Amino acid sequence: MEMQVTIKTKLKISNSEIAWSFSKTMEQYRQACNYVSEYIFNNDFDMKQSRLNKELYTKLRNLFSLKSQMAQSVIRTVIARYKTVKTQMARRPYKYQDQNTGEWYREVRDLTWLHKPISFNRPQVDLQRNRDWSYLSSGQLSINTLDGRVKVDPICRGFNQYLDGTWKFGLAKLLKSSGKWYLHISATKEVADFNKQTVKHVVGLDRGLRFLATSYDEQGKTAFFDGQAIMRKRAKY
Known part of the structure; x- marks a missing residue:
């Protein structure tokens, strides 16, 4: 079976130019997410990625100066958020009581119950492995921004354990919290299936x-x- 973890590493920023590039990239990505969110809301919640990509890809690149992969990542990010909200709403049906009979009824909710588009308020950006971020032999991380790639030092105790060749890196999320920069990296590894018959303790x-x-x-x-x-x-x- 596949085991998945999220590696949370702090980033050591060497100069203000890198921090500015990160901030600008994250803000443009956030605005692009809201643009796609509004489109989905106003178009009957169409979440077919191929159709959204055909309709919005060029606009995202022109309006928000996004790189090719980032424009596609924006669409995936928004689709994932709408699907999450859709699942949450389905799990929490609307309950109401008939004032005449006193009986309670449940009505399953879907995305049409939303009164406005889902809003993306926190600046962040999703980065695709190799195309938007990579781990260098020097031990640094290479991260793509609207101004080009920059190199930063990761600060993460125990990070080397994920470099033994058994782990596969995937999507990474760049974010800022309390004035510090972080990169959350998704990693997966194939492990033996759990066999409860072998459990002794x-x-x-x-x-x-x-x-x-x-x-x-x-x-x-x-x-x-x-x-x-x-x-x-x-x-x-």
């Missing part, structure tokens, strides 16, 4: 804030990992 883990983790096994053994020290350090910085 079961341990359950529960994560939290007061206790970072609590473990419990089938023999009744419990362990608590206190989070007070971490919370104090977090409050300090």
Whole structure:
């Protein structure tokens, strides 16, 4: 089976020009997403990528100065968001009570219940492996922007474990949080299928804030990992 993880690496930006290129690229990408979102909303929620690509690809490149791959990524990003919202709405039907009989009814909701297009408020950009980003032999990351490719240093403890040839990198998302730059990289690896017959010891883990983790096994053994020290350090910085 396939195991998937998201590698979250901080980026070391060497100069303000790179930061400006990142900001400009992310903002143009965000505006392009809203443009596509409005089109989908006004065209009966057509999410066929081939039709959207034919109708919007050239416009996205001209209006927002996007590179070829980024223009296509915008369409995929918006389609994925609409599909997610569609699933969420279907899982939460509208419930109402008949005022005459007192009976309750459920009505399944779909995208037509939306009153306005889905809005993309946070600047970010999705980057395709090799075409928009790549890992260099020097240990740096090469990231595509509207001003061309730039090289940055990743700050991620344990990143080398994903470079043993068994992991396959995919989509990466560039974003900014609390003044710092990050790249979230999707990685997959083929692992053996789980066989419950071979399980000899079961341990359950529960994560939290007061206790970072609590473990419990089938023999009744419990362990608590206190989070007070971490919370104090977090409050300090």
